[in-house]
Amino acid sequence: xxxxxxxxxxxxxxxxxxxxxxxxxxxxxxxxxxxxxxxxxxxxxxxxxxxxxxxxxxxxxxxxxxxxxxxxxxxxxxxxxxxxxxxxxxxxxxxxxxxxxxxxxxxxxxxxxxxxxxxxxxxxxxxxxxxxxxxxxxxxxxxxxxxxxxxxxxxxxxxxxxxxxxxxxxxxxxxxxxxxxxxxxxxxxxxxxxxxxxxxxxxxxxxxxxxxxxxxxxxxxxxxxxxxxxxxxxxxxxxxxxxxxxxxxxxxxxxxxxxxxxxxxxxxxxxxxxxxxxxxxxxxxxxxxxxxxxxxxxxxxxxxxxxxxxxxxxxxxxxxxxxxxxxxxxxxxxxxxxxxxxxxxxxxxxxxxxxxxxxxxxxxxxxxxxxxxxxxxxxxxxxxxxxxxxxxxxxxxxxxxxxxxxxxxxxxxxxxxxxxxxxxxxxxxxxxxxxxxxxxx
Numbered sequence: 001x002x003x004x005x006x007x008x009x010x011x012x013x014x015x016x017x018x019x020x021x022x023x024x025x026x027x028x029x030x031x032x033x034x035x036x037x038x039x040x041x042x043x044x045x046x047x048x049x050x051x052x053x054x055x056x057x058x059x060x061x062x063x064x065x066x067x068x069x070x071x072x073x074x075x076x077x078x079x080x081x082x083x084x085x086x087x088x089x090x091x092x093x094x095x096x097x098x099x100x101x102x103x104x105x106x107x108x109x110x111x112x113x114x115x116x117x118x119x120x121x122x123x124x125x126x127x128x129x130x131x132x133x134x135x136x137x138x139x140x141x142x143x144x145x146x147x148x149x150x151x152x153x154x155x156x157x158x159x160x161x162x163x164x165x166x167x168x169x170x171x172x173x174x175x176x177x178x179x180x181x182x183x184x185x186x187x188x189x190x191x192x193x194x195x196x197x198x199x200x201x202x203x204x205x206x207x208x209x210x211x212x213x214x215x216x217x218x219x220x221x222x223x224x225x226x227x228x229x230x231x232x233x234x235x236x237x238x239x240x241x242x243x244x245x246x247x248x249x250x251x252x253x254x255x256x257x258x259x260x261x262x263x264x265x266x267x268x269x270x271x272x273x274x275x276x277x278x279x280x281x282x283x284x285x286x287x288x289x290x291x292x293x294x295x296x297x298x299x300x301x302x303x304x305x306x307x308x309x310x311x312x313x314x315x316x317x318x319x320x321x322x323x324x325x326x327x328x329x330x331x332x333x334x335x336x337x338x339x340x341x342x343x344x345x346x347x348x349x350x351x352x353x354x355x356x357x358x359x360x361x362x363x364x365x366x367x368x369x370x371x372x373x374x375x376x377x378x379x380x381x382x383x384x385x386x387x388x389x390x391x392x393x394x395x396x397x398x399x400x401x402x403x404x405x406x407x408x409x410x411x412x413x414x415x416x417x418x419x420x421x422x423x424x425x426x427x428x429x430x431x432x433x434x435x436x437x438x439x440x441x
Contacts, residue, residue, distance in 0.1 A: 050092045127258075128267065128299050131335040136265045139339055140275040142306045148427045149274055149286040150343060150419075151305035154312060156321040157292040160348040162189045163392055164311045164412075165289035170401035171409070171416035172285055173236030176432050180229065180279070182210065182240040182270075182288040184297040186250070190289040191241035192399055194232035203230060203241055210242045210270075211249035214296075217269045218256055225273040229282075234401055238283070240273075246297065253296045267336065270300035284429045294328075302329070303336050307343035309419070312367065314347050314360035319367045326374035343422050345371060346415060347385040353411075356385065380422065384415035 142148060152165045162185060169181045183190035191200055203209050208228050216223040232239050253266040274286055288301040312318055333340045347364065351357050356364060364381060371379035389408040395401065402409040420428065
């Protein structure tokens, strides 16, 4: 079994090196080469068998010629042997032809894979920036869809992306929004907070998870978006879930794209689902929990999203990773999604509930300037913040989002209110009147 290799890890230095996925693809190339060698050996063996049967056939024909003027059992037996040898030779020719065709097909696959691997190496791992083909689904402007899509991303692991995605979804729902949460994390942690393990197993068995949508889309079966959305235990929140098998689907999709770059663009599969009119009819807001690496799922989220929310722990090690990430995303959006905007950078897991410490404020001010330089425009630094509280861990241990009765839920609601105020008026629920300052009236 091929172990999927991350395309970009949370180590920022990886951006200057070729795709780590090339290692996995090289393994595939080795498998293809092994297949070619096996077919070549089989072809040689079949040729030798054919030659032997041809020799036996000539010998039998000669014996038959010598006995052509005779009659009896000897001649009858020889004629039967001759007919059998002819049949075996014909079958060998057919098998040789099939083996030769198989070897040619494998050689073409290998040549195509090797060519695209060379291209990937030359691009130094930046293949995600490639411009979509003319047949790729277009980005539908938010003014036409009226459902905001927010990707929650930080390429540094452990900053609380899943916690923020889950509890922001619950907070928006409590405020009257119809929310869809999409789980693209390879660990499927978000899904486990909204549905039981038994339900997730049922979705997996019925092939109704996000990885199934990806694979069905690539296969050209035109799956219905609604079939992959499920109700949850949280009122107002629905889920497009995943499981740990998403990692294997990831590798298959990446290989599919490298082998057949002219076919369906695997980076835009989620755009096809979330920009569909059925999504706008059903939801007011989509929140996507992204993995901490730039893989097929993450790039799908960025290609479909209107807004990017960046959770950051106010520590030196975490804030230092944000600037190079924003620089990379700025270059990515040029070809993939020029409409992508940063809705905010949110401080998560702060030291205290009353506000940032002096050290955290210093880091936050420096980060604001760094984000501006990397993104090329002013980046909103959220005023609302999320402190480190044991209540969050307790809720996750109980496999649920926070409840309004949890003290820390107030902080998530404040952040949701601030973000809601930054969304276009046309994308807010008709039942809500929200002022420009983000306060519900």
